Amino acid sequence: MAATLKDLSRETGLGLATLSKYFNGGTVREKNRLAIEAAVKKLHYVPNEVARSLKTQQTHAIGVVIPELSNTFITSIISSMEDILRKRDYAVIVCDCRSDPKREKEAVEFLLHRRVDGLINMATDPTGAHLKAAMNDGIPILLVDRLVENLRGKVSAVIIDNAHAAGQAVRKLTGLGHRKIGLILGSPNLYTTNQRLTGYLNALTEAGITPADEYIRYGDYTMDGGYQAVQELLKLKDRPSALFVTNFEMTLGAMLALQHQNIRVPEDLSVIGFDKLELFGEIFPDLTLIRQPQLSIGREAANLMLDLLTSREAVPHRIVTLTTELAEGKSVRSVCDQSNFDTKEYGQCL
């Protein structure tokens, strides 16, 4: 069907090596260059990447294994990664494992069979067992967003400083006198969940506040989860005066719940959300939030992977930690100025 180098050779009278060199950026006599270009056009020649892969032992394909395709944080990272990788002629093979460790392992094996050059993984299995085969194969592995304890020092990663991010948010709130701070986390036992919880607890401790379990909720990183978590928090006899929500979807759900319950922000409750400033744009323009640089995460991940791929020597494993930013809005205020201000509790305001 499609033309091959051999066809080009016949057409131009040139040898295979010359043609190959031409297509790989080598220098060719002007006359021949023209001949080749003419033949390419005539025969609609397109290099066969499969044959090239077999020969070079490089597929120019990167496997990406993620827990969920329907999460804007994840898709925006993938989007930015894919953009960069494709520009460098790497294909991205996406495998959605539905947060199922078994599927995740299968996905890794599937990709290994296809001889992907590298693996990018937002890990579902916290033990990292699914990556064992890939480690044996010696292909570059890059963790994104979530570290895997057992693999520490063995693979590279691009993450954000979750504990710090949560600390930023909570410190902002304690600084405004809040002592009852609700926290809505993702699923239990996830790396990011744990880290953000740690940051929250540390910041409270710093401020001399004893954390209360009832203020800590798990919203599964979904809109509905965030919505529910808020409902529960509002049922508490001793409601929090402030709230920190730890991803985009849950923030959305939380804001909806607050509206439904006619809780004013920040008059009745201070809120710090997470992610996606642009999307909140017109809708909650004044929402204070922790902003993760998902584009940078994707970019860093893609570039780090390209590094790992192209460096002759084994690159030492690198952990790139990106920083988050506290985007100030108007959704927080001093507890003393909130409707639920209580002199007895907050004498310091006086």
Added chain:
Amino acid sequence: MAATLKDLSRETGLGLATLSKYFNGGTVREKNRLAIEAAVKKLHYVPNEVARSLKTQQTHAIGVVIPELSNTFITSIISSMEDILRKRDYAVIVCDCRSDPKREKEAVEFLLHRRVDGLINMATDPTGAHLKAAMNDGIPILLVDRLVENLRGKVSAVIIDNAHAAGQAVRKLTGLGHRKIGLILGSPNLYTTNQRLTGYLNALTEAGITPADEYIRYGDYTMDGGYQAVQELLKLKDRPSALFVTNFEMTLGAMLALQHQNIRVPEDLSVIGFDKLELFGEIFPDLTLIRQPQLSIGREAANLMLDLLTSREAVPHRIVTLTTELAEGKSVRSVCDQSNFDTKEYGQCL
């Protein structure tokens, strides 16, 4: 590095052909089967899909070109497709073209170079020019969600009956006496936008209502767009009494805008939304909406592609049209029972 058939041959003393046959489901003497299995284990043999691809001229890879990765409708389709395709050992290479026709064309070319076996495309370029090369190559092409006029009869597709879907919604509203029905569409000139508009217009005409331009808004299929569109509609001196929003994100934005403006649903305004019943679950449990079967779209697309791929003969081009469902909630009511009911306008209620 990795073991090859040759290694296995050496290890077992068997010929390449025997081994190859074994791995392709052929029958082998029991004794040899055992020997092979032992050798596979010992050498960690894994078939090299690249070599296989070169020989068979099939990559077992499907290219998927989409306008945007950060849209839940799209990702849920991809997710369901990828699941099925991977089970059949097809890799999915995703290319996000950011709704840019130029990038879309590049993506198609990129995939063609990699010799994907088939192409699944949610078209950005309405002219279909980007698919020309793929058509020439003769690989199966499958459009999803959006038809391309110029390609009618030339490629297969999986779509929903958009005009009917919109008709369902609008007829529901006209049936309840509404005559001023706001419509929030996606970006202008998209296939789905046009179709849904057609359905809306037809249903109005059927009911003897003259469509008013000011009730028709374009929200770009984004949450923010939906939010803004509602704001504009509410500014109208002659506000609509009902609203039909044509995708998930815009529905979310619209509902937020309504809450912000303290518009009660359905007391003040009847609303029919779109998509993702589950996600709205706890949050807007009573929202009436048009439900697209995205899982089925993904499933049908994957299966149709597999058909196209495996059928010896050229399968005739097929358009699979899936139906939408009107999921009844409590977000619509008769105009006569709404707060904005006006005797002069709606005499028929009396």
Added chain:
DNA sequence: TTGAAAGCGCTAACAC
């Protein structure tokens, strides 16, 4: 059932 050998389309020595 099994094996030998050719070849998929390309790259990379190597010799010219």
Added chain:
DNA sequence: GTGTTAGCGCTTTCAA
């Protein structure tokens, strides 16, 4: 700068 050649790892006649 160009051509010859071997071979990447597999499948697939074809004979045995």
